[in-house]
Amino acid sequence: MPKSAASSAKSANSLVAAVRQLRRGTVLVVGDVMLDRYVYGRVSRVSPEAPVPVLAVERELALPGGAGNVVRNLTALGAAVAFVSVVGDDQPGSDLTGLIGGQPRVEPWLLVQGGRATTTKTRFVASGQHLMRADHEQASPIHPRLADRLVRIATDAVAATSVVVLSDYQKGVLSGDVAARIIAAARTAGRPVVVEPKGGELARFTGADLIVPEAEALATATGLPVGTEAELAAACIALKHTYKLGAVLVPRGPDGLTLVHGQDEVLHLRAEASDQHDPAGASDAVVAVLAASLAAGLKLVTAAELAAVAITIVTRKAGIAVVRDDELIEAMTPGLNAKRKMVTVAYAAEMVERWRHRGWRIGLLHLSEGGGEAWSSALMEEARGWCDRLLVAVGGGGGINMADWPMVDLLAECTGQSNEALLRLFRPDILVHGPAAVPLGLDDENLLAEWGGRLCRPEHPQAA
Template sequence: MNGQLPESPAHTDLSEAVRALKRASVLVVGDAMLDRFVYGRVLRVSPEAPIPVLSVEREVAMPGGAGNVVRNLTALGCPVAFLSVVGDDQAGSDLTALIGGQAGVEPWLLVQGGRATTTKTRYVAMGQQMLRADQENASPIHPRLADRLVRIAQDTIAATRVMVLSDYRKGVLGGDVPERLIAAAKAAGRKVVVDPKGDDYSIYAGADLVTPNRSELRDATGMSVDTELAVVDAARALRDRHGFGAVLVTRAEDGMTLIEGDAVHHFPAEAAEVHDVSGAGDTVVAVAAAALAAGLPLAVGARLANIAGGIVVGKVGTAVARDSDLLEALTPERGALRKVVSRTRAAEQAERWRQRGWRIGFTNGCFDLLHPGHVHLLEQARSWCDRLVVGLNSDSSVSKLKGPTRPVQGEAARAAVLASLATVDLVTVFEETTPSELIRLLRPDVLVKGADYRVDQVVGGELVTEWGGVVRLAELLPGNSTTATVARIRG
């Protein structure tokens, strides 16, 4: 990591500001936790008690708490140093492996013997959380471990531009640890961003930016936050009471408010559709900190953080906002081209549809010159599902399959034509010669190929049937062939 301070950009074009975030280097100190999601279906009520029985289909684990701030920073392309404490248990080992597996992260996960790693397990059916089970030890970490944490932070601060304190009140930032960390950052000339908890903000005194939500602001000040003006008055009182440089208040469906000096900036909510608010605060603090670390004006960072928050609440689970997500939000495709997405975005959208109980269909091909046979296949595929995703072979993939003279049309043109069809809900391009990895990522309920295949010949068929899906063979229209059409055109 490089401790050199980046130059501020000459202008604040938001797309350029997003690209500038990669210049940021951030130290995150705080409470790491393990987020587990157990997904399944409820088909019956237990005979043992009046409770639903969850038939488990899959489980997902990811870093939560301060670890989710790290995930969001790496999604922006920022190098990150992460300092936290875990227990000597299986959850601590799992969390350490997840953090260590992220590119661009320098992890310092200290281990305290006998301490339980904070773990939150959510049980989800049909997009609804049925139950959350927490395991944690919220007592302050051992004093000697706290001293070691502060020493490591002092050494790491100089190599980064901004320090984030992500406080979930799980013990890592207990006692005088925040005060000592802020003093070390100030001595090194580094800025401090705090995602606070509790009602005693004196422990964060002198921070450059704090990011309470509306209810946290009310608890910390004892003041009303029912109106926009009341939020401004409470934020100013909080800032003046503890010597904060600025206060960024997240206000859910009412957007965000930034108090910086004499200036007040209101940002309306950006979310077009809210699916899950889990982790949105982590996204906001990550983007704001990255912007400060990149030398951007705080108002620009707050604007980007507001957009990023709107992106993640539109995703399912504890999600992140990538730099590509921000750029797309700033320069959205219009019309049918909105359906053409990356495989990651396709997987996220498929998960949103799945959480609504919709059946996901998938088919794939080169679709070099779209003809009536293709249209007929896609119509059948869409009739067997609620949403249809089409995997499109990339140009290089088509050349490997069909020869060096193909494709006739580039992948962008082929994707645009497919996206214009009402029967197609998403198009995503894959580079491999087979769609196996894409199918594994999307987990469709229905896999469709033409009737010139047998079911046992369909790539990905075994995967789909493993998770309870089906393989369907679509009727073919005779006399339609891209290869034959190309041959006729070329004489």
């Protein structure tokens, strides 16, 4: 093996070993939580009342957003989390309490302020495109007495965790001197503080160990240009000295990230290039990976290297998504492309939702056990031509040879499940049928038609 290849393999193995340590971390997250709602549907006509599209709603989804998305990412990495935030005494606040409390390894402290509106962002989506977003929020500072209680709870939680994350979306939780008091408590306890600021006055975070601003916020805070890597590094150094910060890390989307640490050492890390890029939630994933890494005792440079891999993963996903520890490992392990396609039914359902969010036409081929041998790559290529993404479901590992075929996007291992069950779970646009496919039930085509799906066969490329 050439020296460069050996070095690369050694580095990848070292990072994989680092990922496996993330589950040891315990992290305190304090910040602005919000409810992210998604309303999905189809647009087929314009309203007669005004020149606007009519969205025929098909489904809705609610997720914790803001600091809540940092929590989601931390739990996806396997870390334990204590979460302190504020919600209103309204239905969105109640919904958030249930969503946060239902996550594994999370100890939530969601304080309620009477008369305050819980921040809620509702996105209306059709064919993978956002039609509009409606926001309900009250961004004023939380009540002083509630702020005192929040600081007391956070101070107590500092002792039980290894790293503190301050996630500031400028919705009022970390306003005034709240952030400074929590940073002081963390310093007293010897706990590092990671800050995720969404704009605003950064002086509140003076003395933090690591701050993760976006490039635009960095430029605003320093008054310096950030158009090139050299300019970005200079702005990071200026910010670091101005606010007595331990380090500054700036995520740069598909370009990777820039880290300034120690004695103003500069590190530019690249993300893997991709023709798909969705920046939503990327900084939350980066902050979570950094915090989980530091909580597990990893060095900052190693944490940054893992964060660069996380950027590659999360920006390839549609919408506000999370990065899991197994995804980090797979991304850094050569030769796992075929294995990566072989997933559980539950994971396949998650991937299908991401595909649908991008507006892609989804095809499903449900094969009987051992049925993969009846299909040639030519037949599969024909089936792939009817859709943007093709999911093959097969029992007993009978389609393992298909994992290497580029026309198969995902291979789900399932045994004994009916077409009806998989149709209801995946809601494909195209149901592929042909050799060794599971026989169709009496109502399968009617069920498929409920959401405008079609049945296609290799011997008849058009809709059956």
